[in-house]
Amino acid sequence: MSFEPLSLDDLELFQDDLDIDLIGENLDAITIDPTLPAEMSYTVTATDKGERLDKLVSNMRPDLSRGHVQRLIEEGNLTINGTIVKSGYKLREADLIHLIVPPPAPLAHLAPEAIPLDVVYSDDDIMVINKPAGLVVHPAPGHYSGTLVNALLYHVPNLNINGNIRPGIVHRLDKDTSGLLVVAKTDKALNSLIGQMKEQSTLKEYTVLVEGNVQPPAGIIDAPIGRDPKARKQMAVVRNGKPARTEYKVLAYFARHTLLMARLHTGRTHQIRVHFAYMGHPVTGDPVYGRRKPTLNLKRQFLHAALLGLALPSTGEYREFQAPLPPELEKALLEAQNFD
Template identity: 50%
Template sequence: MAETTPVTMTIDQEQGRLDAVLGQAKLPYSRSTLANWIKEGLVLVNDQAVKRSYVVKQGDVVSINPPEVKETALEAENIPLDIVYEDDDLLVVNKPQGMVVHPAPGHSGGTLVNALLYHAPLSTINGEFRPGIVHRIDRDTSGLLMVAKNDHAHHALAAELKAHKTQRIYYALVKGNFEENEGTIDAPIGRHPKDRKKQAVVGDGREAVTHFKVVERFAGYTLLELALETGRTHQIRVHLAYIGHPVVGDSVYGHQDKIFNIKLPGQLLHAKTLVLTQPQTQEELRFDSALPPLFEQVLRELRENQGS
């Protein structure tokens, strides 16, 4: 549970907007959460409600009063699932874009985990709110995800993932063109130094390796196949933005939300192929999924534009 004890701080050397100052104050809350609390009047300066743009002054007393956290039980929900494969140990799901994988603040229901609990028993290793989840993909990334139905399977799948034996192949449409046909991005990833909700390539980050191949070239855009050697948060999105080729539709690392007048609800990034070992039989299982209709629509427009 998040800490709900009020916090008081006195401005000394800090300078700038209130939301920025709090975002850099090493508080146990994200910058966006603090910004919302300022808007809701839960953050006061000298006992007065202020705007996020308030410029702090030396001697200001800032009080943060987190709202009470409501206890929530994880509920099974009858949400349709695209189940690609299932046996007694695991299942593979084709997650749609826009679906959150597991409950978190702001997403207590309607998640993949809520839907999975309605469908089948899940492993318990990851705790109450992430049962069965061996690995995640971002909310606005679509594609294949493996889920453990018991603890033995969870241990086996997680060990294979940690040993880099699980194959995870993604397709992404990115901005710009590549001279090379393939390559590797080897750059450490950690929390962004200024924005706690973002990741970035940083010198003291954790090892992160992404391999890419060009699948198709367009005017100003490239379709890539990407293989993850490691699995850091937002890894593909951060790496591609780092080399100057952000994923189309990525509002966090790329800022493009429209192409050919097609409104994009999120990044054009799809977990297309998944190869894993069945925990009991040791059989290699390979799964492939089609690109979502919106992704295909954008590619058709690019091909038609290329030919005109």
């Protein structure tokens, strides 16, 4: 089942990354694929003529978001014919693009913190964590404490992968989303997990409670997601957004809510929240894409990463991990069941 994307004009000014402090973690903006070259050149073809510089480069380098590319341009690390231009520069045939991707910032200014972690699985290569709601995954400018990364530096001594400021983080959960998240302890494991996610061989299933009764009881929402042109700090279904597919299955209907299983086939920022809001069934308790007046006594969105499947980097064995609903979501679910 596909839903017709919204028709929105003038999307060229979009940046694909978000303000991390305000909206949640955006992995695209800060993870550099170590398998891709740190320096590269490209000659613009007739097919590329007229394309925006930042858009073309972000399409060529999937590990770099539009916002990251724009910063590289501002810093002089992305040039046209040896000259610094603006992000919106319209490319001409035979233009020479030269890109340098600096290495990630070191970890020296990040301090280990004794933040408790619910470790579901751990070996020499990876750690699977059941993240509580309220825990930010990785640091952002001006906010270098109290995050999952700070906790990892404490629980995994000498953790330093590629000198990355967010060591081992290959996917993320929004601050107020709970559930399973895998982190790498070694460069080898990091590359393995990045490869699995690019090949979409990992399994990510979420338990979701949404407003209203969803019909049909199973389907796939296939609608591209990008920055909302009307609300800069939000995402939306937009015509020229990145492809996004969410599979779902109804688990139970209640008087005013629907309990769902949602499976991600892509990993766009706020994908589940945006897709169900687009359907007219926002995630219950979502303060950004949901209803202004909460229908349940819930202080966070009802979104929980319940199942994670992946191949262990050390052996290649496929494993699945599960995390039960946290108490606050169990309580909200009981309230939904008894809603008159």
